[in-house]
Amino acid sequence: MNIGFLHKWKSQVKKGTLAFIALNVLKDNEYYGYELIEQVKKHTKIEIAEGTLYPLLNRLKKENLVTSKWVEQESGIPRKYYTLTPTGEETLLQMRTFWFDLEKSIKKISK
Amino acid sequence: MNIGFLHKWKSQVKKGTLAFIALNVLKDNEYYGYELIEQVKKHTKIEIAEGTLYPLLNRLKKENLVTSKWVEQESGIPRKYYTLTPTGEETLLQMRTFWFDLEKSIKKISK
DNA sequence: ACATATACATTGTATAACTATGTATTTTAT
DNA sequence: ATAAAATACATAGTTATACAATGTATATGT
Numbered sequence: 001m002n003i004g005f006l007h008k009w010k011s012q013v014k015k016g017t018l019a020f021i022a023l024n025v026l027k028d029n030e031y032y033g034y035e036l037i038e039q040v041k042k043h044t045k046i047e048i049a050e051g052t053l054y055p056l057l058n059r060l061k062k063e064n065l066v067t068s069k070w071v072e073q074e075s076g077i078p079r080k081y082y083t084l085t086p087t088g089e090e091t092l093l094q095m096r097t098f099w100f101d102l103e104k105s106i107k108k109i110s111k
Numbered sequence: 112m113n114i115g116f117l118h119k120w121k122s123q124v125k126k127g128t129l130a131f132i133a134l135n136v137l138k139d140n141e142y143y144g145y146e147l148i149e150q151v152k153k154h155t156k157i158e159i160a161e162g163t164l165y166p167l168l169n170r171l172k173k174e175n176l177v178t179s180k181w182v183e184q185e186s187g188i189p190r191k192y193y194t195l196t197p198t199g200e201e202t203l204l205q206m207r208t209f210w211f212d213l214e215k216s217i218k219k220i221s222k
Numbered sequence: 223a224c225a226t227a228t229a230c231a232t233t234g235t236a237t238a239a240c241t242a243t244g245t246a247t248t249t250t251a252t
Numbered sequence: 253a254t255a256a257a258a259t260a261c262a263t264a265g266t267t268a269t270a271c272a273a274t275g276t277a278t279a280t281g282t
Contacts, residue, residue, distance in 0.1 A: 002202050005174045009127050010209055012238065015269050016123030017213065024221045034229050044216030052270050054231055059269090063116045077229050077278055091113050096221060098121055102128065103214055105155030110135045110207060123269065126238050145260050163239055165262055170238085188247055188260050 018048060018056060020099060023084065023092045026066060032079035033057055057082055065091055129159060129167060131210060134195065134203045137177060143190035144168055168193060176202055 021044075025036055037048050060066045065088035072078050084092070132155075136147055148159050171177045176199035183189045195203070 002174055002176065002198055005176065006202060006205055006209075008237070009130060009206065011236095011270055012127030013131075013209070013213065014271095015126045015238085016120050017217075018270080019120060020124075021217065021220060024217070028222075032229075040220070043219055045212050046216055049271055050230085051232085051272065051274090054229095055269085058231090063113055065113065065116065075279075079229070087113055091117060094117055095120065098117075098124070099217070101156050102124065105157055106128075106132065106135070106210070108154055109132060109151070111139070119268070122239055122267095125240095126269085129239080143260080160240055161261085162241065162243090162263085165260095166238085169262090186248075190260070 014046075014052075018052060019060065020095050021046065021048075022053070022056060022060065023065065023088060023095065026082055026084050027089070027092060030081045030083045032071075032081050034079075036082070060088070064088075125157075125163075129163065130171065131206050132157065132159075133164070133167060133171065134176065134199060134206065137193055137195050138200070138203060141192045141194045143182075143192050145190075147193075171199070175199075 021040060022036065025031065025039055031039060033053055034050075037050065037053055040046050040048055057066065057068070061068060061082075064085055066082045067085055068080050068082050070078050071081055132151060133147065136142065136150055142150060144161075144164055148161065148164055151157050151159055168177065168179070172179060172193075175196055177193045178196055179191050179193050181189050182192055
């Protein structure tokens, strides 16, 4: 059944998908990184590695799709909260269009 | 709106997706490379570059998911036809499961 | 005390899409 | 007749990103 191929493939599918997922999650609420991972794990079957998410959030910030602010906790480690920028919201809309077209295309060819 | 980001993102989404698309197309018929590109272009919005497809088909062959055979033409350049192997068919089923779970997850978080 | 969970981050590796380029044949347009 | 475009394969180099491994530091449960 070629488990090795399947494993590599799933990893490749996540490329790009994870940015889309993160922006979707941040559309309605602001979250800090660790919380975002937990949210996605709770509501979907998707597991995002920490070593994936933190660089991803930094990329999104550099691209001006999200902003972040540190929030001190009364107890515990400070948290970095992320919010969508207006650019981020517009871009997310474009991404959704592309994604749903892709879904439709794949549905068509997988009959 | 960050066109640069969007362009890169679409390219990343294609990683993995294209292998899935190619296997889906080959599920019901055998095709040669150039024809496969035309088929996908005709039935979907997806454009596969030649420099992407030929290496992809070679990978799939090396992974034992497809086989190929040369077919001479009465006129014109010989064509290399690709067919799914039994391993390819099984793997495709696993891929479909993952893909449709992913779809569902994304639908959930993009509300 | 010790393990686990929380919360951030970086480095190195592997993989795959795409551009550019190349070869060769056939068809279409001028 | 000849040039351009389409058909049909292929490879090398560039770029981007997921993930494992590793590191720092605090808090909580046993």
